[in-house]
Amino acid sequence: MATLTLNQIRKTFGKTEVIHGVDIDVKDGEFIVIVGPSGCGKSTLLRMVAGLETVTSGEILIDGRRVNEEEPMDRDIAMVFQNYALYPHMTVFDNMAYGLKIAKTPKSEIEDRVATAAKMLQLDPYLARKPRELSGGQRQRVAMGRAIVRKPSLFLFDEPLSNLDAKLRVQMRLEIKDLQKQLGITSLYVTHDQVEAMTLADRMIVMNGGVADQIGAPLEVYENPATEFVAGFIGSPATNFLPASLFSPRDARIKTIGIRPEHATLTAAGSGRLAAKILFTEALGAETLLHLRLETGESFTIRQDGTAPVPAEGTACGIDWPDSRELDFDEAGKRL
Structure with missing residues (x-):
């Protein structure tokens, strides 16, 4: 588990500034959701925390340690993507164990970690199956399991439920929230869905054109929107x-x-x-x-x-x- 601090984070592509100085202190074990429409900068912000995008200016601190120049593998993070990113030729077990094998984790420890995560995610009966034999929800659980077994200090979720149907999305977001509470791992979650943001977040960052229009607890943001954009984006039907x-x-x-x-x-x-x-x-x-x-x-x-x-x-x-x-x-x- 870890704290995460963003100090005046900015990102420029050429002459275009797409992130305009975002500040936030994320507490140990907190679930933060970054929400906003397409093109608002939410995924760019997440990718900078992950180390997949360089920071133009500002500082990213994980547990007080500046990580701007560190490679993704050195930041002690695990990321769950929208497209699952599973190896189709590997079994569920091997997909979940792959990162641990690369890190030369002892075989007995790999088996214990995968078994624990599989039980938590109700994947026990499917460990010998290939991804093509699983439903969308089961594939997403495998992707989450692969992240869990690494025991990271920080979870990053990039619109992980976008490929699921409406009913399954509801089920999976409840499972993600319950899982995060059990593990107590600091989490940063990106979505364009304000219902997802309201139900998952301890606090949410509402992004608008590269600016954090408001940061706060879901009900606080709903009841006291700081801008017209926030009032129109959060809430359904719209204001x-x-x-x-x-x-x-x-x-x-x-x-x-x-x-x-x-x-x-x-x-x-x-x-x-x-x-x-x-x-x-x-x-x-x-x-x-x-x-x-x-x-x-x-x-x-x-x-x-x-x-x-x-x-x-x-x-x-x-x-x-x-x-x-x-x-x-x-x-x-x-x-x-």
Whole structure:
């Protein structure tokens, strides 16, 4: 186990700066998720920690030791990739044991480590199989097992669940979280999926165009987004954004107002803060999403309990929300 510190990490490709000075102190045993859309720099950041990309400026410290110039093999890390990266001609046992064999680990210790990891990952019956004989979820477990047997001080996960179907992704992320708790290994996990980030992270780094827009615990980030980008990216359905000019008079600093769908309520026509019409509804069982069109033309979504009455499409209505739930942003997208 180890601590990880990033001090003003920057990365430039040619004249283009893609990582703009990221700082974070990761505690021993902490699970950090780096989340953001494609092209935001999250995988580049992870690859710099791994030693697969050079750092343009700044410092990476593992347990207080600067590792900028160290090769990946010398950083005491293990990485789990999106594509599993298994050797197709090797059995599950040999795939998991390969790194230990290269390190000339005694045979008896290799067998013990692989057996322990296989039991933990429920791979015991499959040790003699080849990767082609396994499901996607089982292959991902093998890739994780290969990392576990090395007993690294730092786990790095690069979108490991992207190739799995939705149901299996849910199962695997629960297994990853449980496994990380059991092992207590400091982990850095990259994903574009904000649900994955919310469910896995002790803390999350929300990346936006190479900048860490916000770092914090999932519920803290959800309840108190630091920027308009974070408020729009974290949460599903997405936050409703409206120009402050719809509400007069307003504080001149406020340019955009955000209201999460679950914080808004439907009211009778002629009441509430905004007038709207029901466009269509999505009945999802436990909840219903109401999609509305404001009289000013903007769209708006309300999430309500699935047992609540659902108005017919085309019904005129109003929209309201508590003042305490309003998110106000300035012209630069910063939270006020």
